[in-house]
Amino acid sequence: MLTIIRIWENSLYPFITLFNRPPMNARESAWQIILEFEKSNRHLDGLLDHYLRKAELTGKERKFIYNLVSGCVRHKSLLDWKASTFYHGKYKKAFDKLKVILRLALYEIDFLPHIPPHATVNEYVNLGKRLLPRSNVGLINGILRSYLREGKHLNPEKEFKYVETQIAVRYSFPEWLVKRWLSQWDVKFVEEMCAAFNDRPVFDIRINPLKLGAAEFVKNMNSEKINCTASQTFENMFEVTDIQALMSTKMLQQGFFSVQDESGYLAVRLLDPVKGERVLDVCAAPGSKYTAMLEENVTNEVVVALEIDHSRLEKIRENCIRLQLPTGWIVQADARNIPFKKLFDKIIVDAPCSGIGTIQKHPDIKWRRNMEEIFRFQELQLEILSSAAQMLKPGGEIVYSTCTIDSSENEFVIESFLQKNGDRFEIVEPPELFSPFISEKKYIRTFPHLHGMEGAFAAKLKRIKK
Template sequence: MAGADNPRRLAVLALTRLEKRGGFLKEALHFQLQKSALAAQDKALLTELAYGTVRLRKNLDYVLSTYSKRPLAKIKPELLNNLRLGAYQILYLDRVPAAAAVNEAVKLAHTFGHRGTANFTNAVLRRVAREKDNITYPELAARPLDHIAFKYSFPRWIIELWLEWLGEDETIELCKALNQPPQTTVRVNTLKTSVSEVTAHLKSKGALVEPGSFAPEILYIKPGNAAVNDEWLSLGMYYIQDESSALAAHALRAEPGQVVYDLCSAPGGKATHLAQLMNNEGRIFAFDLAEKRLRLVLENARRLGIGIIEAKQGDASLPLGLSPAPRVLVDAPCSGLGTMRHRPDIRWRKTLKEVKALVKLQRAILRQAAEYVDRGGLLVYATCTITKEENLDVANWFLKTHTQFSPAGLPAWFPKRAGEPPWYVQILPHRHGMDGFFIAAFQKE
């Protein structure tokens, strides 16, 4: 198979580019895809191999280091990623026979190295295939942090935070859920069409369509490319958005004709949803730090047929000089760990130091946002992450330091656990089947 037509080779190149240049997996994958001549089936294989290998990198390295006589740090990046790719197929991709995974990896080792590297690849992966049912990890009872980090492939600092917050059992369940492939969800644009019309349209194209678990305009689509590649997306009939993210606009309870400030708006998913819920009546001021990202807000608004969004460049952590409004949304910059099913590389890019810096930024934005809320108005704080430090701790800090605000109830149909206060919700993938997300609502007295 020629290089441009070999999904395994392109996956190795994408992974190596990601390691050497940084950035995002999606971008590294796109760089290889645009140069390829792959059929749709091979594109799907390339995507699964790249995302799966990145997702489980720590686990794969643990296994490979067990059976490799050579330290992984001394292996050429292309050859190491080829080994990871082969190990991923042997351990986690049942539809690929182990012998085929080994043979393909050996062929690529010749391409990226020489006969010696091919023999080394063959020896290591054959041992992985022979011993895959006998792999052992540090004992859970004695070393829970190492056991979970290696077995489920997460940085130690993340596991440490979750163990302290959620305990051992829930941390393991959360890790399992975040290692599953993501579902594709769409938010129907009710300004142009209806849930029933979009359902019928996508079903007519052979897709399996199911209603959202909570939000009324959300649909789950299988296979996902049925929605992503359909012309109705470009026509603005729907918007790709996870269900948990779609709850934020509902939490704000914006009404037609009101003024709304969306202080961290790009790329515009929440702002356009708010406009939809407001029946495209009123004014939404969408702020973001980067002008380039604000263009995405306006592009999405145009595609969805929305005319009430005004994009304004501004740093939400500094005074913006805004008159009080009845509704203010802070969809804050965060570590984004709740989106790991869609962006598995984020677990390797974020650090505990970043989380601590983000908490300071989130507080600064809320401190300013509090000044823009009219008396009796609502302020919603939301993140797409799953750290207590960025979520409930920040919300509690806000209430403690801004006594003119009190907790405000979220819609009664929101996901809730018994005993959880009605003013916030922490959405977790293993509990709710959605991306991790946090929403808290406050009312100004």
């Protein structure tokens, strides 16, 4: 008999807050984490990280739980639609506990082919016996066995009239977001982008040139039996699929590398700070761009990291210590009111954004964001860019970057800024290195299906000398 206790709003203990006893296996753990995510709408990474650090699990169990949870969140709409097809009644009114069990089971059947489907059905029927009222057990068994017989014939294109609904269900994205994308790009582009966002994520690694070169890094990776692929754009970047294996090695604490998506590193290279310049990194946490600049330009006159949040500011300091870099100047301040008097040669604004370009690594983002948030980010971004631009020397350059693909947070911000400041600032065309990523308006744009990177944006502006 289960004893349900109150779920505290700020709790970080999904397996304690929901139940008064620990889960029996990995599937039940995944079920509890997804339920906590559905109820709290908190960051999925935080829930997973907290649970996986505290629970006594084998490495295999950790990977399995991570796969189940992230996969079910990634494909939520598709899995729910499939389950609803075999459910008699209004599926929206079904208990969340039942929906999550069906979602997990269907994910295993469709996306984990190494597990025999009938074994999956048995596992989740038994899980239902343990967690749900007896009346639901037969329902789970009936829906899953019906799906095994008839599920391959399901097709959203036959079921739904409108293309935005078809895409929203097949690729599991909120319909409002699909409609927004279809207003900017054609159907083929949006479908390919959605499919790429749903691919299993790979991770980019930036090696620390003060510690080792590319050849030595590859040698270390081979000794750890971890596969890596060199970047086609930057010689100090590598792609890794098994990030958990890499993070468990001594190389992380030895300061040999940092995890940074190649799209984020593009913004650093676009800024291109050189020896003797004063450089400011605005909204700098967690410090990927800041540490990249320190690694490559340790002799700069000064490199300042500005961050409003103290805990995130400490993360910058920790990364500098781990990489054995000079911490430079790390300042806690609001980017809308920068507290310096002396101007800078180069500035990078890594603006707070919706993060929609990172959906491949963070699938929960598509369910947590809404249009109102995007407009709030837009207003904040323009404020921060305008504030940072006042700190730039005549002839100096500023890069504005985000990890979103939404034009409201990207092109609109730059064009709004230039409408007010076009007599003092101009767009700088990126050099040849960036040609695969340059839009017709001289902006840097990356997309997962076109470039194998996160969706991101960057633009470089120059303050005109008078």
